[in-house]
Amino acid sequence: MTALLSLQGVSKRYGAVKANSGIDLVVDPGSIHAILGENGAGKSTLMKLIYGVESPDAGSILWKGQPVTLASPADARRLGIGMVFQHFSLFETLSVVQNIALIVPGRQADLARRIRALGAEFGLEVDPEAMVHALSVGERQRVEIIRCLLLEPELLILDEPTSVLPPQSVARLFDTLRALQARGMAILFISHKLEEIKELCDTATILRGGQVTGRVTPRDHSAKDLATLMIGRAMPPPLPATPQAQGEVRLELSGLDYINDDPFGVSLRDVSLRLHSGEIVGIAGISGNGQQELAALISGEVMRPGDAIRMMGRAVGGLDAAHRRRLGFAFVPEERLGRGAVPDMSLADNALLTAHSAGLVQRGFIRRGPERAYTAAIIAAYDVRTPGPEAEAAALSGGNLQKFIMGREMMLAPKLLLASQPTWGVDIGAATDIRQRLVAMRNEGAAILVISEELEELFQICDRLHVLHKGHLSPSLQTAATSVEQVGSYMIGAGA
Amino acid sequence: MSISFTRRAKASRVAMLLAPVVAFCCAIVASVILFTALGKSPGQALYSLLLEPFLSWYNFSEVLLKMAPLLLIAQGLAIGFRANVFNIGAEGQLIIGAIAASALPVWYPMGDSAWMLPAMLVMGAGAGMAWAGIAALFRTRFNANEILVTLMLSLIAAQVLNYLLLGPWKDPNGFNFPQSVMFPDAALLPILLPGTRVNVSLLLALIASVLAYVLMRHRFSGFQLLVGGLAPRAARYAGFSETRAIWMSLLLGGLAAGLAGASEVAGPLGQLQRSVSTGYGYSAIIVAYLGGLNPLGIVISAFVMSVIYIGGDNAMVSADLPVAAVWVFQGLLLCFYLAGLTFIRHKVTWIRRKVAP
Amino acid sequence: MTQTRRSFLKTSLAASTALALPIPAFAQDGVLNVALIVPSPAADVGWSHTLELGTKALEAEYGDKIKVTLLENIAEGPDGDRIMNKTVADGNTFLILGSFGYMNGGLKLAKAHPEVSILHASGYQVAPNFSPFGARYYQGTYLMGMAAASLTKSKKLGCVGAFAIPELITSINAFTLGAQSVDPSIEISVVWVNSWFDPASEQEAAKALLAQGCDVVFSNAQDTPSVVAACEEAGAYVFNLNSSMKTYAPKKYLGVVGTDWAPFFKASVAAHLAGTFAGSSAWLGMADNCVFVADWNPDIAPEMAAKIEAVHATLLDGSFSPFTGPLTNQDGAEAVAADVTLGDDAILSMDWHVKGVTTPLPK
Known part of the structure; x- marks a missing residue:
C-alpha cells in the first residue's frame, strides 16, 4: 500500500534553532495518526511544512508516492489537505458564513444550510449569521473545523481539536472522525490528551526537541509511558491531597444580572457564588456560555455599580480593575496577547503591566532594576523559555506566554485569583506545575476561581464546581461527590 | 513571480539607517528630472534646497527659528498619538494660546513689568490646554470623536482670532487693518542667539523634548499611555484609566501648542495678527510621525522638516522655482521616506510560484 | 555677512x-x-x-x-x-x-x-x-456707481468686501455717492468676508446679496473671479477691481476699475538707479495713469455713458473729488460740510460710511 503522505528526513531551522531535524513520518490512507509532543517539540513547524505554510530546508515530502513542493496552503488544499489551526484565521468583522465563503465555493444560503447540517451532525452548533468577533474562542474553533470539513479533504490535520468541546461532543466528534476514517480519510491528530489518543488513534509519532523519539501504537501503551516518551522523564508526581480548611468569604456574587448590549453576546442571569479563602472553585462549561462576560465583570473590565459583586467584603461594582487589584485581586485572562500581555512590549514591560505595585514604581518613576529582577524571577520560577526579559511578548509561544502571565499574577500573592483557562496550550509538564502551584496557593489561604473547559483539570484541583450554561450558573457541586457525566449534563443544559 | 512583504521579527537596524539615505537619493533623482523638465537648473535648485540652509549662520538660525514651534507641538502631539488619542487640532490650540498670551500686551501696551512675559507664557499654555480640554470633555462625557472635535475647534479658534482682530483688539492706530498693537519689549521673548531671530522658545522646545522623553521612557504614567495605545484591552485589563489617558494626552498636546502660540506672538511676530500660524499645528503632525513618535526622533524630524521649509523658501528666491515645484520636492521626500520605513519592519521576498502536480 | x-x-x-x-x-x-x-x-x-x-x-x-x-x-x-x-x-x-x-x-x-x-x-x-x-480706486467706483444706478431695477446694490480697511471703505462710499448722483434713493448692502483669498466664502457672500434682491454687485478686492461668476450665473451685473474678469461674466460684466502699476514702478526704479529714491506715500489715481475704467457693459444707455464720460474727464483733470460736501454719514449726521473737499489724510483714514450704505461698519 502506498502511503498517503510520507516525509523523509525533513528539517527546518529558524536561525540557530533546529525546529525539525530529520523527521520521518508515514501516514497511511484511512488511518488516524497522532502527533504527540510538548510545546516547542516541533509539532507546529511540522504541520506548517505539511500544510505549505513553510518550506523545508532539507528532506522531501511525498504525496501518494510522488514528491511534491508545497509553496502555499492553497497548494496543500488543492492536493486534498485540510487543516484546523490552534490559532484561528478568521476575519472578525465578517459573519461565520462570510468567512467560510472566502475559502469554500458556493452560495451563502447553501453554505449556511450545510453549516447547520454539519453542526447538528457533529455537535458543532454555530449560528452561520453570527459575527466572528462576537464568538468565543471555542465557537471560533468550531467554525474552523466546519470550514475544513466542507472542503472534503483526503487528509485532515487537527491541532488540539478537543480542547474546547464538552465530553459528550468529544465522543461525538470521535464518532465523526471514525466515520470519516471509514470513508478513507486520513487524520493527523495533534493532542496532549493522552487518554483521547489512546482511544482514537491507530498510530502515534512522538516528537521531542524537533526529533522523532518514538513511533508507537497508543492502545498498547499506558498514558504514563506515552508521557514519559513525550517529556523525556517520568510524569510529575500527583497533586497533594485536598485540605478542608476554609476561611472568610473573598468573593461573593449574589444574584448578578448582566444584560449584554452585544446581540451575539451572552447575558448573565441571577449568578450567585461564594468563594472562601483556602479553596479553589471551578467554573466548567463550554466556551461562549457567559465565561467571558463573567470574567470581565469580576475583573472590573466591565463595571456595573451595585453590590452584586463583593470582594474581600467590599461591594466593588463601581470600582475599576486597578482598584480591585489594590484590594488583593489578580487575574489571568483567557486571551494572552493583547489582553494579558502587550504583544509589542518586552516581558519586563509586561511584568510592569500588573506587577507595578510590587515595588517596580517609585514616585511615578519606573525602577528598571527591580523591573528586570522581577521579570527574571518569573522567567526562572515558571520555566518561561525565552532569551530574557527584553524579548517581546509576541515572540513567545502561546504556552510560554501563558506561563509568564500565570507567574506574574501568582507572584503577586493575591488574596483572590481568577484564572481563565490557566493551562490552555501549555505542555503537560508545565500544566501540572501550574496546577500544583495553584493548589499550593490555596493551601496558603488564597481564594482561587478557575474558569476552564478542561474537566480533567477542574476535577483534579477544584474543591467545588459550578457549571455555566447560557448565562446561568449551576448550583455548587462538591467535586468529590460529582461525576464527569453529571457535570457534562449541566454543560448541555440538561442538568438539575 | 510575485513580491511579498513579510514582517521582520525585529526592526532592521540597517534599514533604519538606510531608509532616510535612500529616500533622500530617490527624492533627488526624481526632482532632478522634475526641475530639468521645468527648464530650471537642477544643480542650482538642489543647492538652495539642501545646502544653503547650512551655509550661512543666518540661514541656519532661521532653520532653528522654524524648528522651535514645530518641535514643541510635535512633542506634545506624539504623546497623545502613542496613546491612540488623535489631537488633530493643535492649530486651534496654538491660535488660542497666541490669543491668550496677547491679552496682556493688548491691554497694557505700555507695560514694562518683568512678570508680563512669564504670565503671557502661562496664559498661552493654559489656554491651549483648556481648548484641548473641551475635546477631552466631549470624548469622555459623550464619546465624541476627538479628531472631529479638535478639528472643528480649530475653525472656531480661527474665527475667534478674526473677531478679536477685526473688533476689540485691533490696533486703534492701525487704520482698521486686522492686527493688534506692536507688543512692548517686556512682552517679547529674549533672543537666544545674538544677531538672529532665534529666541528662548527653542530652549523651551528642547526642554519639552527632554520632558517628553522622561515621561514616555521613565514615568509609569507614560507607560500607561503606551499600553493604552498599543493594546487597549490590555490597558483595561490592567485597570489603566482610559479617561485619564484621554485627558492627559489632550491636555499635554494643548499645553505644548498653546505655549508655541504664545512664543510666536512673543517672538518673531511681536504682535497678534491673522497669520499667527502658518499651519504649524498641521505640520507638527507630520513631524511627529516622521520622528516615529519617539521624542529623540522628533528632534531630528523637526530639524529636517525645518531645513526642507527654509530650503524651499531659498529655492524660490535663488533658483526661481515656482512654489508648486518646491511643494512637490517636499512631498517626494516625505513619500520616499515613508516608503523606506516599510523596509525597517518588513522584508521583501520574491516568490517563485510552483504549481503542485 | x-x-x-x-x-x-x-x-x-x-x-x-x-x-x-x-x-x-x-x-x-x-x-x-x-x-x-x-x-x-x-x-x-x-x-x-x-x-x-x-x-x-x-x-x-x-x-x-x-x-x-x-x-x-x-x-x-x-x-x-x-x-x-x-x-x-x-x-x-x-x-x-x-x-x-x-x-x-x-x-x-x-x-x-x-x-x-x-x-x-x-x-x-x-x-x-x-x-x-x-x-485711488474710489475714483473708478464712483463712475461704476453711476452706471449701476442707471441699470438697477431693485434700487439695491451689493458689495462683497475683503477687509473693512479705509481703502475699501472709500471705494464703497464713492460707489454709493456715484449711484446716488443718479438716483438718491439707492441703497447698498455690504458683506465682509475677512479674507483676501477665500473663493468659497466670497461666493456665499455674493449669493446672500443676490438673495436680498441686489441686482448690481461690487466685488471689492477679491483676487478670484468667484463673485463675478456667481453674479453672471444669477443674472446680476457685477464689476471688480484691478484686472478685467469679463471672460467670467460675458453678459453681465459691468466693467473694471483697473490698475496699471507700470508707470509708477518705472518711475520708482528710475529714481532708485539715479540714487534719488525718496520714501513717500504714493497714492495714485486716474491722473497718474494708474487707475482706469474699461470694459463697459453695452447695456449702459448712450446718454448715461456720455454723462459718465463727462465725470470721468473731471476726475482725470482733478477738478472733481467724490468726497466733496455736503456728505451725510450713516447715522444721518453731517460728515462733510457743504463745499468742503476731504483731504488725502481724511480719505486715507476713513472709518465711516455715507448715508445709503445700510450695513453698519464693523467696529
Missing part, C-alpha cells in the same frame, strides 16, 4: 565646478535685481497679477539689465520676513511688497539696508527708502 558669504562661494566655486554646481544669483555688475513678493498664488487675474504685469513692464523697459524674481504665496509674518531678508542677501536691491502684512518686516529691513529701495502696498508707514503705495 553678505561679503563673507560671497567670498565663501567664490572659493568653493572651483571645487564645485566639477559637479556643475551653479552659483546662487547675486548682483552682477549693471543688472538690477528686483523681487516681487505676493501673499497668494499669482493667477491670471486680480491683484497679484496686476503687480506682476507692472514688473513685466520693467523687464520690457530694461531688458537684460533687470532681473525680476516673483515670490508667490508667501505668508505674512516670520516667513515673509525671512524671504525678504533672503532676497536682499541674494543681491536684490529693489523690493516690491505686495501686501499690507509685510509692513513691519519690510520697515525693519529698510532700516537695516539703506541701499535697498522698497515699495509697500496699502500701508501707512514711510521711511527714506520705504514707500507705501495704493490706488
